[in-house]
Amino acid sequence: xxxxxxxxxxxxxxxxxxxxxxxxxxxxxxxxxxxxxxxxxxxxxxxxxxxxxxxxxxxxxxxxxxxxxxxxxxxxxxxxxxxxxxxxxxxxxxxxxxxxxxxxxxxxxxxxxxxxxxxxxxxxxxxxxxxxxxxxxxxxxxxxxxxxxxxxxxxxxxxxxxxxxxxxxxxxxxxxxxxxxxxxxxxxxxxxxxxxxxxxxxxxxxxxxxxxxxxxxxxxxxxxxxxxxxxxxxxxxxxxxxxxxxxxxxxxxxxxxxxxxxxxxxxxxxxxxxxxxxxxxxxxxxxxxxxxxxxxxxxxxxxxxxxxxxxxxxxxxxxxxxxxxxxxxxxxxxxxxxxxxxxxxxxxxxxxxxxxxxxxxxxxxxxxxxxxxxxxxxxxxxxxxxxxxxxxxxx
Amino acid sequence: xxxxxxxxxxxxxxxxxxxxxxxxxxxxxxxxxxxxxxxxxxxxxxxxxxxxxxxxxxxxxxxxxxxxxxxxxxxxxxxxxxxxxxxxxxxxxxxxxxxxxxxxxxxxxxxxxxxxxxxxxxxxxxxxxxxxxxxxxxxxxxxxxxxxxxxxxxxxxxxxxxxxxxxxxxxxxxxxxxxxxxxxxxxxxxxxxxxxxxxxxxxxxxxxxxxxxxxxxxxxxxxxxxxxxxxxxxxxxxxxxxxxxxxxxxxxxxxxxxxxxxxxxxxxxxxxxxxxxxxxxxxxxxxxxxxxxxxxxxxxxxxxxxxxxxxxxxxxxxxxxxxxxxxxxxxxxxxxxxxxxxxxxxxxxxxxxxxxxxxxxxxxxxxxxxxxxxxxxxxxxxxxxxxxxxxxxxxxxxxxxxxxxxxxxxxxxxxxxxxxxxxxxxxxxxxxxxxxxxxxxxxxxxxxxxxxxxxxxxxxxxxxxxxxxxxxxxxxxxxxxxxxxxxxxxxxxxxxxxxxxxxxxxx
Numbered sequence: 001x002x003x004x005x006x007x008x009x010x011x012x013x014x015x016x017x018x019x020x021x022x023x024x025x026x027x028x029x030x031x032x033x034x035x036x037x038x039x040x041x042x043x044x045x046x047x048x049x050x051x052x053x054x055x056x057x058x059x060x061x062x063x064x065x066x067x068x069x070x071x072x073x074x075x076x077x078x079x080x081x082x083x084x085x086x087x088x089x090x091x092x093x094x095x096x097x098x099x100x101x102x103x104x105x106x107x108x109x110x111x112x113x114x115x116x117x118x119x120x121x122x123x124x125x126x127x128x129x130x131x132x133x134x135x136x137x138x139x140x141x142x143x144x145x146x147x148x149x150x151x152x153x154x155x156x157x158x159x160x161x162x163x164x165x166x167x168x169x170x171x172x173x174x175x176x177x178x179x180x181x182x183x184x185x186x187x188x189x190x191x192x193x194x195x196x197x198x199x200x201x202x203x204x205x206x207x208x209x210x211x212x213x214x215x216x217x218x219x220x221x222x223x224x225x226x227x228x229x230x231x232x233x234x235x236x237x238x239x240x241x242x243x244x245x246x247x248x249x250x251x252x253x254x255x256x257x258x259x260x261x262x263x264x265x266x267x268x269x270x271x272x273x274x275x276x277x278x279x280x281x282x283x284x285x286x287x288x289x290x291x292x293x294x295x296x297x298x299x300x301x302x303x304x305x306x307x308x309x310x311x312x313x314x315x316x317x318x319x320x321x322x323x324x325x326x327x328x329x330x331x332x333x334x335x336x337x338x339x340x341x342x343x344x345x346x347x348x349x350x351x352x353x354x355x356x357x358x359x360x361x362x363x364x365x366x367x368x369x370x371x372x373x374x375x376x377x378x379x380x381x382x383x384x385x386x387x388x389x390x391x392x393x394x395x
Numbered sequence: 396x397x398x399x400x401x402x403x404x405x406x407x408x409x410x411x412x413x414x415x416x417x418x419x420x421x422x423x424x425x426x427x428x429x430x431x432x433x434x435x436x437x438x439x440x441x442x443x444x445x446x447x448x449x450x451x452x453x454x455x456x457x458x459x460x461x462x463x464x465x466x467x468x469x470x471x472x473x474x475x476x477x478x479x480x481x482x483x484x485x486x487x488x489x490x491x492x493x494x495x496x497x498x499x500x501x502x503x504x505x506x507x508x509x510x511x512x513x514x515x516x517x518x519x520x521x522x523x524x525x526x527x528x529x530x531x532x533x534x535x536x537x538x539x540x541x542x543x544x545x546x547x548x549x550x551x552x553x554x555x556x557x558x559x560x561x562x563x564x565x566x567x568x569x570x571x572x573x574x575x576x577x578x579x580x581x582x583x584x585x586x587x588x589x590x591x592x593x594x595x596x597x598x599x600x601x602x603x604x605x606x607x608x609x610x611x612x613x614x615x616x617x618x619x620x621x622x623x624x625x626x627x628x629x630x631x632x633x634x635x636x637x638x639x640x641x642x643x644x645x646x647x648x649x650x651x652x653x654x655x656x657x658x659x660x661x662x663x664x665x666x667x668x669x670x671x672x673x674x675x676x677x678x679x680x681x682x683x684x685x686x687x688x689x690x691x692x693x694x695x696x697x698x699x700x701x702x703x704x705x706x707x708x709x710x711x712x713x714x715x716x717x718x719x720x721x722x723x724x725x726x727x728x729x730x731x732x733x734x735x736x737x738x739x740x741x742x743x744x745x746x747x748x749x750x751x752x753x754x755x756x757x758x759x760x761x762x763x764x765x766x767x768x769x770x771x772x773x774x775x776x777x778x779x780x781x782x783x784x785x786x787x788x789x790x791x792x793x794x795x796x797x798x799x800x801x802x803x804x805x806x807x808x809x810x811x812x813x814x815x816x817x818x819x820x821x822x823x824x825x826x827x828x829x830x831x832x833x834x835x836x837x838x839x840x841x842x843x844x845x846x847x848x849x850x851x852x853x854x855x856x857x858x859x860x861x862x863x864x865x866x867x868x869x870x871x872x873x874x875x876x877x878x879x880x881x882x883x884x885x886x887x888x889x890x891x892x893x894x895x896x897x898x899x900x901x902x
Contacts (some may be wrong), residue, residue: 004765005854095422112468169419205768205777207781207785209797209798209799210796210797210799261774261777262770262775263766263767263770263776264772266759266766266775269755270752270755270763273752273754273755274749274751274752274754276710276748276749277711277743277748277749277750277752278752278763279730279731279749279752280707280710280731280741280749280750281731281735281763281764281817282708282730282731282732282734282735282736282764283763284730284732300555305541319653340537340752340754340755341754
């Protein structure tokens with residue numbers, strides 16, 4: 001009986017959990033198909049690090065799509081800024097702590113430049129950013145013209161994409177092979193998750209808001225906690241948390257906070273939901289457009305840093321088609337093209353789903369041609385699922 | 396008698412959810428006459444023409460359409476076109492980037508085995524253009540023509556087909572005086588050539604000039620048909636038949652306590668719409684006192700919404716001139732946010748289109764325009780937000796299980812209350828309500844009227860734009876009437892009647 005109720009609850013709230021279930025299915029499926037190699041600490045660690053540079057762009061893209069625009073320029077912008085970072089580090093000997101913030105600022109400026117024709121002149125973002133796509137592609141080739149691939153030797157910079165956080169609780173006796181600090185962070189994360197979920201639920205009940213049934217609430221919380229626990233355990237068994245993952249989690253955390261808790265976040269979703277109503281409510285739609293594109297540019301810079309640092313070099317093709325991967329990740333993560341709907345957490349999950357497919361199929365030795373077809377099918381399936389469940393929600 | 400009737404619509408009824416738009420309407424048109432169809436906004440004129448042209452297909456209405464002696468069952472606009480009925484809407488349906496001849500034969504291209512014969516097309520286009528008296532190269536692009544000439548192209552397009560009845564929906568609304576005269580002259584010429592013409596119009600003077608017969612609709616019913624040759628068409632008689640609605644006692648009483656303090660003053664306000672290329676407001680001056688409700692009456696397209704929006708930060712980017720004073724200080728707004736800051740609020744006439752964010756909750760909609768007030772350390776104080784939203788939704792009696800409900804799932808009346816709540820939370824001094832009761836039921840209307848009275852009692856001032864004369868007369872302290880962008884009159888409530896307001900609105 002309980003099980004039946006659960007299935008019914010799941011059906012009515014399928015939209016909220018669809019993404020997690022899909023990710024879970026993919027992980028289990030690949031783990032079986034690869035005899036557990038997929039779930040091995042080394043692979044999971046690699047997979048999450050690979051997700052990094054797509055995920056940060058997907059986060060920015062989410063907001064761009066939420067306000068009914070698109071930014072195609074970000075892939076090559078990311079590649080170009082990565083090359084600038086490499087040149088600054090390798091040829092000009094600029095220290096990493098100056099290079100990183102400078103690249104982020106440059107990225108932001110690039111984003112604002114893309115926003116100008118969109119916000120001020122009403123040119124479709126598709127066209128404006130396509131121009132950027134061409135320009136940054138040329139700029140990347142120009143930057144790497146004489147040298148070809150630029151090797152980065154700066155250890156601090158390369159650690160961003162390859163290093164792991166130090167184990168503050170290193171011990172030879174207690175769990176010697178595990179990264180204890182990572183375990184500790186995982187524990188804290190789960191504790192905070194449980195606390196904040198209960199708190200939010202309590203608040204909602206206090207105000208007579210609709211809440212998911214208690215059994216489903218516990219199930220969801222347990223499910224997420226277990227996933228966090230397993231991932232932490234796996235990562236702790238390898239080298240612990242990577243700096244890339246820390247950065248991604250920070251970015252997602254900050255953006256989630258901004259979109260959910262601040263006035264600016266609310267204004268972004270209002271502009272996406274109904275630009276005219278937002279304008280008439282006293283929201284400066286142009287300002288929001290600049291802000292969202294500026295953030296997108298900054299995250300492109302961050303993505304460029306992550307990518308260059310991971311490869312320890314800047315290549316002539318860095319960032320190629322990255323923008324489309326990020327757009328796919330955002331759509332898999334539940335963003336709506338109609339505007340006003342989509343979350344950055346969803347896009348992170350979307351990015352993980354996307355790279356999991358690549359990773360899993362690589363392990364299985366599936367050739368690249370079939371991989372593209374499968375990825376396309378998953379994207380189509382995700383969007384169809386999204387539209388279908390929205391209809392259920394409206395009834 | 397019925398031999399020379401080209402069109403007879405008998406007992407036409409058509410309902411929309413909650414409204415009976417047409418109620419047993421009878422409408423007969425003689426062959427070769429100019430027949431004017433008049434009535435207030437919402438009287439059912441456009442609906443009747445949509446029934447006739449097949450926009451609402453057979454089976455969607457009840458009653459019979461007899462055209463050219465046969466009962467017609469149009470399933471689609473193309474059926475009525477084939478039968479010889481052509482409609483020219485107020486919003487012209489031409490493709491601006493195409494030439495005149497391409498537009499005239501759009502959908503009826505002259506071709507042989509799918510290959511277009513442009514020479515023949517241009518030749519025939521030139522011939523129909525001559526018919527409508529337009530001396531212009533048919534290769535000119537539509538976007539290079541003025542509105543008046545575009546209208547003539549539309550008529551030429553209709554004439555290029557074998558048209559028996561030409562229906563014009565407010566053809567002169569967007570035209571200047573010269574173009575108006577030309578058009579009326581053209582209609583007389585076409586009449587001589589045997590074309591029957593139905594014209595929907597608000598301008599009584601035109602009707603007197605041109606009509607052979609006039610049918611008056613009111614509240615979805617055909618009130619009367621007047622014959623010009625029998626001398627029945629006069630301005631007074633038309634107005635009497637158009638209004639004549641009972642003013643029910645649905646307006647709550649209030650004491651008219653108005654101070655002499657002027658909160659809002661607008662002087663010589665004009666606005667030019669660059670997209671339409673014409674003046675939408677011409678030298679309007681009004682004032683609003685503390686605790687006063689002024690009614691802003693006028694017909695559709697008279698410039699009422701344009702006036703409100705041009706005051707409220709001018710989001711349409713009109714070229715505006717004139718002086719706006721709030722509490723005696725001269726103000727100039729570049730964006731709606733400036734207007735909100737200065738204590739103005741504007742309730743949009745189109746709540747779904749640009750008033751509300753439908754896929755967001757009641758709470759998020761109510762707090763949207765004033766989130767700053769809920770901000771604490773850069774974060775929205777969720778508890779305060781819930782408290783405010785609950786308070787406002789309760790005091791306005793929004794019927795909903797929870798303020799987390801999406802606005803999309805609410806009824807029209809409740810959506811309107813949410814929109815009102817949003818603006819009340821801004822705590823404005825001046826509230827501009829644009830058609831506040833459009834499309835909502837009587838109960839919710841009464842609640843909104845009561846609320847308006849409470850607000851002015853607390854010292855707020857309200858500008859109410861409304862197309863419903865009884866509402867304007869029932870709620871206002873003073874009434875301004877606009878027509879074609881000009882202020883045509885100001886009446887204190889004690890001297891206002893439906894007749895004299897309608898007279899000014901059709902001036």
